[in-house]
Amino acid sequence: MALDKKIKNSPNTVKIGIIGGGQLGKMIILEGKKLGIQFIVLDPDENCPAASIADEQILGGYYDSEKIEKLAACCHVLTYEVEHIHADILMALVEKGHSIQPAPTTLKMIQNKYRQKTFLLEKGIATTEFEKITTVVDIENYIRREGLPAILKSCYGGYDGKGNKVIRTVDEIEKAYQLLGGSTNELMIEKYITFTHEISVIAARGAYGEIRLFPIGENIHEENILRTTIVPARVEASVLQKAEKLALEVMEELEGTGVFCIEMFVDPEGNVLVNEIAPRVHNSGHYTMEGCNISQFQQHLMAILEYPLATPYLIKPSLMMNLLGEEKEGRAMIEGLTEVLQYDDTYVHFYGKEYTKPLRKMGHVTLLGHNPEALMDKAEKVKKVLKITGY
Amino acid sequence: MALDKKIKNSPNTVKIGIIGGGQLGKMIILEGKKLGIQFIVLDPDENCPAASIADEQILGGYYDSEKIEKLAACCHVLTYEVEHIHADILMALVEKGHSIQPAPTTLKMIQNKYRQKTFLLEKGIATTEFEKITTVVDIENYIRREGLPAILKSCYGGYDGKGNKVIRTVDEIEKAYQLLGGSTNELMIEKYITFTHEISVIAARGAYGEIRLFPIGENIHEENILRTTIVPARVEASVLQKAEKLALEVMEELEGTGVFCIEMFVDPEGNVLVNEIAPRVHNSGHYTMEGCNISQFQQHLMAILEYPLATPYLIKPSLMMNLLGEEKEGRAMIEGLTEVLQYDDTYVHFYGKEYTKPLRKMGHVTLLGHNPEALMDKAEKVKKVLKITGY
Numbered sequence: 001m002a003l004d005k006k007i008k009n010s011p012n013t014v015k016i017g018i019i020g021g022g023q024l025g026k027m028i029i030l031e032g033k034k035l036g037i038q039f040i041v042l043d044p045d046e047n048c049p050a051a052s053i054a055d056e057q058i059l060g061g062y063y064d065s066e067k068i069e070k071l072a073a074c075c076h077v078l079t080y081e082v083e084h085i086h087a088d089i090l091m092a093l094v095e096k097g098h099s100i101q102p103a104p105t106t107l108k109m110i111q112n113k114y115r116q117k118t119f120l121l122e123k124g125i126a127t128t129e130f131e132k133i134t135t136v137v138d139i140e141n142y143i144r145r146e147g148l149p150a151i152l153k154s155c156y157g158g159y160d161g162k163g164n165k166v167i168r169t170v171d172e173i174e175k176a177y178q179l180l181g182g183s184t185n186e187l188m189i190e191k192y193i194t195f196t197h198e199i200s201v202i203a204a205r206g207a208y209g210e211i212r213l214f215p216i217g218e219n220i221h222e223e224n225i226l227r228t229t230i231v232p233a234r235v236e237a238s239v240l241q242k243a244e245k246l247a248l249e250v251m252e253e254l255e256g257t258g259v260f261c262i263e264m265f266v267d268p269e270g271n272v273l274v275n276e277i278a279p280r281v282h283n284s285g286h287y288t289m290e291g292c293n294i295s296q297f298q299q300h301l302m303a304i305l306e307y308p309l310a311t312p313y314l315i316k317p318s319l320m321m322n323l324l325g326e327e328k329e330g331r332a333m334i335e336g337l338t339e340v341l342q343y344d345d346t347y348v349h350f351y352g353k354e355y356t357k358p359l360r361k362m363g364h365v366t367l368l369g370h371n372p373e374a375l376m377d378k379a380e381k382v383k384k385v386l387k388i389t390g391y
Numbered sequence: 392m393a394l395d396k397k398i399k400n401s402p403n404t405v406k407i408g409i410i411g412g413g414q415l416g417k418m419i420i421l422e423g424k425k426l427g428i429q430f431i432v433l434d435p436d437e438n439c440p441a442a443s444i445a446d447e448q449i450l451g452g453y454y455d456s457e458k459i460e461k462l463a464a465c466c467h468v469l470t471y472e473v474e475h476i477h478a479d480i481l482m483a484l485v486e487k488g489h490s491i492q493p494a495p496t497t498l499k500m501i502q503n504k505y506r507q508k509t510f511l512l513e514k515g516i517a518t519t520e521f522e523k524i525t526t527v528v529d530i531e532n533y534i535r536r537e538g539l540p541a542i543l544k545s546c547y548g549g550y551d552g553k554g555n556k557v558i559r560t561v562d563e564i565e566k567a568y569q570l571l572g573g574s575t576n577e578l579m580i581e582k583y584i585t586f587t588h589e590i591s592v593i594a595a596r597g598a599y600g601e602i603r604l605f606p607i608g609e610n611i612h613e614e615n616i617l618r619t620t621i622v623p624a625r626v627e628a629s630v631l632q633k634a635e636k637l638a639l640e641v642m643e644e645l646e647g648t649g650v651f652c653i654e655m656f657v658d659p660e661g662n663v664l665v666n667e668i669a670p671r672v673h674n675s676g677h678y679t680m681e682g683c684n685i686s687q688f689q690q691h692l693m694a695i696l697e698y699p700l701a702t703p704y705l706i707k708p709s710l711m712m713n714l715l716g717e718e719k720e721g722r723a724m725i726e727g728l729t730e731v732l733q734y735d736d737t738y739v740h741f742y743g744k745e746y747t748k749p750l751r752k753m754g755h756v757t758l759l760g761h762n763p764e765a766l767m768d769k770a771e772k773v774k775k776v777l778k779i780t781g782y
C-alpha cells in the first residue's frame with residue numbers, strides 16, 4: 001500500500017517501527033533522524049543500543065504477536081533488523097493492509113535454510129549443493145556418496161555460526177547430529193566447499209522496482225563470525241561481474257523493498273555461488289557509512305519510505321573491522337581508543353552496550369585508504385591497539 | 392580539569408550537557424551517538440529538535456542559573472550551541488571545577504559585540520572599525536566624520552541580523568536609534584564596509600592545544616540570514632592564505648576547547664577582516680557532514696572530550712543551502728522532497744521542527760559536485776523545487 005503523499009512530504013510525521021533494537025536498528029535511526037523521522041522499536045531489552053535514540057520502545061520479544069500487532073498499529077511502515085521473528089503474524093498484518101518491508105514472505109522463506117536453498121535451486125540461481133537430513137543414516141549415506149568434509153546445518157535459527165557443524169571425519173557424525181538436536185530439529189547437509197573468497201553484495205530494491213547495488217565487499221570470518229570486510233573485494237573483475245549478475249538475479253526473485261545482503265562464495269575456478277540471503281541491512285555493509293556516498297541504512301529508509309534510491313559509489317577503498325569482546329567480561333571499555341583516534345581516516349563506532357563478553361559485537365571501526373593492502377596493514381595496527389574489555 | 396581516563400575509554404558512560412536543543416545540538420548528538428555517548432539537553436521547548444534523540448532533557452531557559460547548575464551537576468562536560476546564555480553562572484561553575492567548553496570567558500567576551508571588537512583590536516587582529524554609541528549626537532558625530540552608510544548595532548543579543556540596522560541617510564539616524572532601543576541598550580556603530588565576499592573558517596582547538604581548520608567556506612546572506620555556503624570559497628589562493636593566518640591568530644587568543652566559527656569579510660583589495668566570532672559549531676559548517684572526512688560536530692566532540700582532533704579535508708566541492716520557511720505558516724511540509732532525492736550527491740536535512748514560519752531555519756541541503764559553478768547551478772534547480780511550507 002503506497003504511503004500517503006502528505007506523510008512523505010512531512011518526514012517528521014513519519015513513524016517507522018523496527019523489530020529489533022540492536023546496532024543495526026540504532027544505525028537506521030541515526031540516519032533517519034537527519035530527516036526528522038520518528039522510530040518505535042520492539043525489543044525485549046530496555047537497554048538495547050537503539051533504545052537511547054528511539055522515540056519510543058515497546059518492550060517485548062520478536063515472537064510476541066500481541067506486541068508486534070501493537071507496533072504495526074502505531075507506525076506507517078514496519079521493518080526489521082533481525083531475522084528470527086514471527087513471520088506468520090507479519091504476513092497476517094500485510095493482509096490487513098500494513099506496510100511491512102521487506103515482504104514477510106521473503107523473510108519466511110529465508111528463515112528456513114532448506115527452504116531458502118530450495119528457492120535458489122528452483123530459480124536457477126547458482127548455490128552450493130545441499131540435502132535434507134532426518135537421521136544419522138541419512139548423513140552417512142550422504143557422506144558415502146559426496147565425501148568429506150561436509151557441513152551439517154540446523155534449518156532454523158542459526159546465526160554467526162551457531163547451528164552449523166563441520167564434519168571432517170566419520171567419527172564426528174553422531175556428535176554433530178546430537179549437537180544440533182537432530183532428533184527434534186530440522187537439519188540439512190551441504191558440501192563443504194573450498195572457496196578462495198567470501199564476498200557479499202548489499203543490494204536495495206526501491207518502491208518502483210529499481211535495484212541498486214553497493215560496491216562488493218570481501219568478508220573474512222573467524223569462528224564463523226564476521227571479522228573484516230574489505231572493499232573493493234580482492235577478486236578479479238570478471239568475478240565481480242559474475243557476482244553483480246548473480247545479485248541482480250536474486251533481487252529479481254525476492255519480494256519487498258529495502259536493503260538485502262547476498263552472501264556468496266568464490267571457488268578456485270572463479271565460480272560464484274550464493275551462500276545465504278539476509279533481507280535486512282547487514283554487518284558487511286557497515287563500511288558504507290563512511291566509505292560510500294550513501295549508507296546502507298539511509299538507502300534502506302529511501303526504499304521503505306518509497307523515496308528514490310541513490311546510486312551508491314565508493315568514495316575510497318574501505319575496510320570495516322568488528323570490535324568483538326575480548327576474554328574479560330564486565331562493563332565495556334575500549335582500551336586504546338585515544339591512540340586509534342589519532343590515525344587518519346579512522347572511524348570508531350561503539351554501540352553503547354553496557355556489558356561485554358567474549359566475541360560479543362560491541363562496535364566496529366571503518367578505515368579508509370588508498371588500497372586494500374594498505375588497509376590490511378592499517379587494520380593490523382588498529383587490532384594491536386584497540387581492545388574491548390570488561391572492568 | 393582533565394577527564395578521567397576510565398571515562399574516556401568507556402564513551403558509553405560519558406555524559407555531555409548541552410545548553411540549547413536546536414538543530415546544532417541535535418547534530419552534535421547524532422555524531423556522539425556513534426560512540427554511544429549520552430546527552431542531556433537544557434532547552435525550554437520540550438519539542439526542540441534535539442529532544443527526540445537526547446537521553447534526557449532539562450526544561451528550562453538559558454538564563455536559568457538553577458537549571459544550568461542542575462545540568463552541570465549531572466554531566467562530565469558541559470557545552471553550548473547558543474550564545475545568549477548566562478555566562479556568569481558558567482564562569483562560577485568552572486571555578487567550582489566543572490569542565491565547560493569552550494571557556495565561558497570566551498563566551499562572555501563575544502556576547503558583547505563591543506567587547507568582542509575591542510578584544511580583536513587589542514590583540515592586533517584585523518577587523519572593521521567601530522565605536523561605542525550612547526546618544527543620537529554620538530551617531531551624528533560619527534557619520535559626519537566617517538560618512539555613510541554606517542551600521543548601528545546593539546552590543547547584546549543580536550543574531551541573524553536582529554539587533555543591526557544599516558543607516559544610509561541622515562534621516563534614518565533617529566529611527567535606527569529608536570529601533571535598537573538606544574536609550575536603554577548598549578549600542579555601537581561600524582563603518583559599513585564594501586566587501587566582495589563573506590567567508591568563514593570553522594576551527595577547532597583540542598585539549599592539548601592543537602588547532603585544526605576546516606576548508607574555508609564562502610557565505611551568502613540575504614536579509615542577514617545565511618542562505619548558502621560554498622566550499623571552497625571563490626576567492627584567490629592568497630586570500631585563503633590570509634584568512635587561514637587570521638583564523639590561527641584568533642584561535643591563539645581564544646580560550647577553551649571545541650569548535651569555533653570565525654566570520655570574515657574580504658574587501659575589494661583582497662584584505663581580510665574579522666567580522667564576528669562564534670564559540671560554537673556554526674550553520675556555515677554544516678557542509679562538513681557530507682563534504683569532509685570529519686564533521687564539525689564530531690570534531691567538537693573530539694575536542695571537548697579530550698580526544699585527538701582529526702585533520703579535516705574536503706572530499707568534494709560542497710554547497711550548503713538553508714531551507715527556510717516560506718510565507719505560509721503552519722505544520723511543516725517539504726514540497727518537492729521526492730523529486731530532489733532523485734538528484735545525485737544531494738543530502739536533505741530536516742530538523743524536525745513541527746511548525747514553520749517565514750524565514751525559520753527548518754533544514755538544509757548539502758550538495759556535492761565538481762566545482763562551485765556547477766554547484767550553484769544545481770542549487771538553483773533545488774531551490775526551484777524544494778519549498779518548506781505550512782499546511
